[in-house]
Amino acid sequence: MSNSKFTRRGVLKTGAVTGAGLALPTIFTASSASAFTNEPTGASVTLGFNVPQTGPYADEGADELRAYELAVEHLNGGGDGGMMNTFSSKALQGNGILGKKVEYVTGDTQTKSDAARASAKSMIEKDGAIMITGGSSSGVAVAVQGLCQEAGVIFMAGLTHSNDTTGKDKKANGFRHFFNAYMSGAALAPVLAKMYGNDRKAYHLTADYTWGWTQEESIVAATEALGWTTVNTVKTPLAQTDFSAYITPILQTDADVLVLNHYGGNMVNSLTNAVQFGLRDRIVNGKQFEIVVPLYSRLMARGAGENVKGIFGSTNWHWSLQDAGSQAFVKSFGTKYGFPPSQAAHTCYVQTLLYADAVERAGSFNPCAVAEALEGYDFDGLGNGPTHYRAADHQCFKDVLVVRGKENPTSEFDLLEVVEVTPRAQVEYAPDHPMFAGGSLGTCNPGA
Helix, strand or coil, X not given: CCCCEECCCCCEECCCCCCXXXXXXXXXXXXXXXXXXXXXXXXXXXXXXXECCCCCCHHHHHHHHHHHHHHHHHHCCCCXXXXXXXXXXXXXXXXXXXXXXXXXXXXXXXXXXXXXXXXXXXXXXXCCCCEEEECCCHHHHHHHHHHHHHHCCEEEECCCCCXXXXXXXXXXXXXECCCCHHHHHHHHHHHHHHHHCCCCEEEEEEECCHHHHHHHHHHHHXXXXXXXEEEEEEEECCCCCCCHHHHHHHHHCCCCEEEEECCHHHHHHHHHHHHHCCHHHCEECCEECEEEEEECCHHHHHHHHHHHECCEEEECCCCCCCCHHHHHHHHHHHHHHCCCCCHHHHHHHHHHHHHHHHHHHHXXXXXXXXHHHHCCEEECCCCCCCEEECCCCCEEECCXXXXXXXXXXXXXXXXXXXXXXXXXXXXXXXXXXXXXXXXXXXXXXXXX
């Protein structure tokens, strides 16, 4: 490999030291001005789907994989085309990506950063994946995003909600469609104050990793700004399954709200334990004790069953939305799998289409050309209304949903109701906001 590298627009620049960081499968030379990591040379192109097939977020991972497979089917011209028909961009024609058939490989992140990096590295080096996508754990997303930056491939984050993914750990090769913890706080806090009052005392249980930390910080800041008091914040291990020991101390405080900064199986178990300990039946400070789940999903609601009734949270998307894009996706997904998709499935499907669309619009698989096509991109028709991919941090901005567990669900899938669509303007923030400070986007790395 020469010591040449590409600038952001893919123009060869000599005299610079490469920062690839991985033993890449392609030999690059200074004379190969168009070369980049895993440049497709045949009739197909390979994408890498890296999801938690085991671990506490395995339910989300399974639904993400279903969505990825559906996206590939639609990109290759199969099925009914789904949201390709409602997408404001008309670059995708159902003939693959730039005429190349889309193939894919999968990996199991195990909801562990090291395992996720290993599987992503294998997909890049051994399978020739030109783009990596996947998620459910922000710790995993941050780790894999960093690896993709080193390797010179695009990372299209799946479900990752930590502020850090597009904050202090943002990377030029990484992009996030999913909303973040700050947005959850900004959308949810006003609804909580309206429903429960401004004089509330909150006790937080928080998953002890990047997502939990930033979710706690965000909801604490948003609720305290409206008059709430934070009684205590307690970190819990991601691998924890029984939260009884964490619930008992709450009974000895004057807290009248429990905020569960937990996701997936963690939330199902902690909420179940909280209900078993009678928290929802308590009267404290003359008020009914309440439980809040800042980040919600249909899969979590299904796992927690009756316990979710009346509990507020936020979500990136919900299958009950009536816009054309959401309806098209729900129809396609439901026809293929027999049940509606989760928000995890939705964001992964959308990210796959957005990547393919960017390649088509750029006319190249070069990651720096793709990045340029995504930065500052405005689009619609993918289930969230008008959406903007901000160039400064590669974060999507769109409306956020506040939801509540349904009191009288009509089916095992009809568990959440949308109580407010929070306008995008209410959840926007400056790129240098303190909760997102400390990192640099850097420059795109094409791997050569």
